[in-house]
Amino acid sequence: MNNNSLLGSTVRLVPLSTDHAEALLPSASDPEVWRWMPRPRPETVTQMRALLSPMIADPARRCFAVQRCDDGAVIGSTSLYDLDLAESRAEIGATWFDRSCWGGPYNTESKLLLFSHVFDDLQLARLALRTDNLNARSQRALDRLGLVYEGTLRSHMLRQDGTRRDSLYYSLLADEWPTVRDRLRARVAAKTTA
Numbered sequence: 622m623n624n625n626s627l628l629g630s631t632v633r634l635v636p637l638s639t640d641h642a643e644a645l646l647p648s649a650s651d652p653e654v655w656r657w658m659p660r661p662r663p664e665t666v667t668q669m670r671a672l673l674s675p676m677i678a679d680p681a682r683r684c685f686a687v688q689r690c691d692d693g694a695v696i697g698s699t700s701l702y703d704l705d706l707a708e709s710r711a712e713i714g715a716t717w718f719d720r721s722c723w724g725g726p727y728n729t730e731s732k733l734l735l736f737s738h739v740f741d742d743l744q745l746a747r748l749a750l751r752t753d754n755l756n757a758r759s760q761r762a763l764d765r766l767g768l769v770y771e772g773t774l775r776s777h778m779l780r781q782d783g784t785r786r787d788s789l790y791y792s793l794l795a796d797e798w799p800t801v802r803d804r805l806r807a808r809v810a811a812k813t814t815a
Contacts, residue, residue, distance in 0.1 A: 627734040630690065631726045631813055634734050637677055637684035637698060642669035644695035648719035655717065657756045659778055676700060676715060687718065687731050696722045699731050709746040711739055726812035732766060733805040740798040747794055754787035763791045767801040
């Protein structure tokens, strides 16, 4: 587990613990926030802790709570997972934010911090993200971030309603990172001055 926080101008990514369960429950229990998550939506602090525990214990994950810098409020969570240093790759997922934070700088800056950690600190070659084929909002966000759509894994996993989900895969490579970094910095600056 990574014990280091990642600090930005609007958010701080701190190592996730089950102590964050109570603060994360309001956003995670929101049906609209949780709509595209492949796990059952937690409805109690106990269920939230049960969701977080295996994520935190997984040695191939680095999980973070997202704190707003100005007031310290925990507004969401995000993770690196399938972290494989030998193959020089990772994925980002299990990301959600309180609905009141949608459209602000928080998700964009959390991606900037995570991408910087992946490419600048860990020196990885590849980063991937995936999303539900029906989640058009997420797909637009990944396009805006400058990731490359790679393809679709058909009937990849079960949704909570029992239907089969196609997963769209996006990636970012180390040599693409400087251009995306500049774009992300500009987007964070634009959102914080707006």
